[in-house]
Amino acid sequence: MSSVKVESVVQHNCKLGESPVWEEKESSLLFVDITDKKVYRWNSLTKELHSVSVGAPVSCVCLRKSGDYMITLGTQFAALNWKNKSVTTIKNVDLDKSNNRFNDGKVDPAGRLFAGTMGEEIRPAVLERQQGSLYTLFPDHSVVKHFDKVDISNGLDWSLDHRTFYYIDSLSYSVDAFDYDLQTGKLSNRRSVYKMEKEESIPDGMCIDSDGKLWVACYNGGRVIRIDPETGKRLQTVKLPVAETTSCSFGGNDYSELYVTSASQGLDEASLSGQPKAGNVFKITGLGVKGIPPNSYAG
Numbered sequence: 001m002s003s004v005k006v007e008s009v010v011q012h013n014c015k016l017g018e019s020p021v022w023e024e025k026e027s028s029l030l031f032v033d034i035t036d037k038k039v040y041r042w043n044s045l046t047k048e049l050h051s052v053s054v055g056a057p058v059s060c061v062c063l064r065k066s067g068d069y070m071i072t073l074g075t076q077f078a079a080l081n082w083k084n085k086s087v088t089t090i091k092n093v094d095l096d097k098s099n100n101r102f103n104d105g106k107v108d109p110a111g112r113l114f115a116g117t118m119g120e121e122i123r124p125a126v127l128e129r130q131q132g133s134l135y136t137l138f139p140d141h142s143v144v145k146h147f148d149k150v151d152i153s154n155g156l157d158w159s160l161d162h163r164t165f166y167y168i169d170s171l172s173y174s175v176d177a178f179d180y181d182l183q184t185g186k187l188s189n190r191r192s193v194y195k196m197e198k199e200e201s202i203p204d205g206m207c208i209d210s211d212g213k214l215w216v217a218c219y220n221g222g223r224v225i226r227i228d229p230e231t232g233k234r235l236q237t238v239k240l241p242v243a244e245t246t247s248c249s250f251g252g253n254d255y256s257e258l259y260v261t262s263a264s265q266g267l268d269e270a271s272l273s274g275q276p277k278a279g280n281v282f283k284i285t286g287l288g289v290k291g292i293p294p295n296s297y298a299g
């Protein structure tokens with residue numbers, strides 16, 4: 001544990017960095033700045049940072065089997081062609097809720113894209129409650145709504161045997177689990193597997209490691225925690241030099257590096273001068289665990 005190292009690898013102050021995803025064939029980390037309406041790609045070999053402006057709040061980026069990327073943009077599921085910098089709408093959701101936007105999303109082991117929505121934040125974590133829903137975009141481009149009355153739809157991932165779906169609605173201060181049916185993509189039997197402790201603050205993005213334990217980024221908690229969904233116990237805490245840690249995912253050659261995005265918006269001048277790296281992307285090494293490669297959208 002003593003060899004754990006945290007370093008800033010992208011020295012750019014995102015307003016609201018989110019959705020880190022490793023792209024093996026580019027040796028790159030994809031992520032978004034929701035507020036800045038940009039998708040970023042950071043090359044881990046050349047350290048170059050490139051971005052594409054997409055014209056609306058973009059809350060998640062993921063890989064697509066046919067090439068390109070998938071994004072959630074405003075209330076749309078969309079495709080992003082990186083070379084042409086072009087966006088193609090695939091499906092719109094929450095048509096009756098004009099202030100909503102998508103938030104976190106991820107592809108399941110069968111190539112379906114899961115993403116949830118939320119109402120408009122007046123400031124971080126302050127918004128009209130229960131305006132969001134959780135959706136799936138199937139490979140045939142059909143959309144299913146799993147449930148509504150979500151406050152801030154956030155981190156999600158699947159267990160290694162694909163029989164459990166883990167999910168965070170941030171304002172419940174809980175990490176939840178559902179039984180998952182990989183054949184149909186259906187969710188059932190919701191329960192809580194971890195309750196946040198006070199200093200951990202708000203649960204945000206999340207990913208699973210190759211031991212089946214969950215890593216949760218703690219918004220306003222300045223840390224990522226490793227939890228055991230079987231026992232409900234926290235196994236490890238890694239603190240970062242910024243308060244608004246938003247999401248995490250494994251990358252690097254062998255998926256042994258944990259990448260963590262962060263935010264700078266919502267911090268006043270005083271807090272910002274105390275944490276000049278707010279909004280950077282960090283790399284944590286020396287954890288002694290690995291992640292698993294991200295899935296690609298099959299449609």
Ligand SMILES: O=C(O)[C@H](O)[C@@H](O)[C@H](O)[C@H](O)CO
Pocket residue numbers: 016018034103104121123124125126152154170202204205219246
């Ligand atoms: O990063 C996200 O997932 C949201 O888009 C943010 O808005 C924060 O989560 C929220 O402000 C605190 O919960």
Ligand SMILES: [Zn+2]
Pocket residue numbers: 018103104154155204205246247
């Ligand atoms: Zn999030």
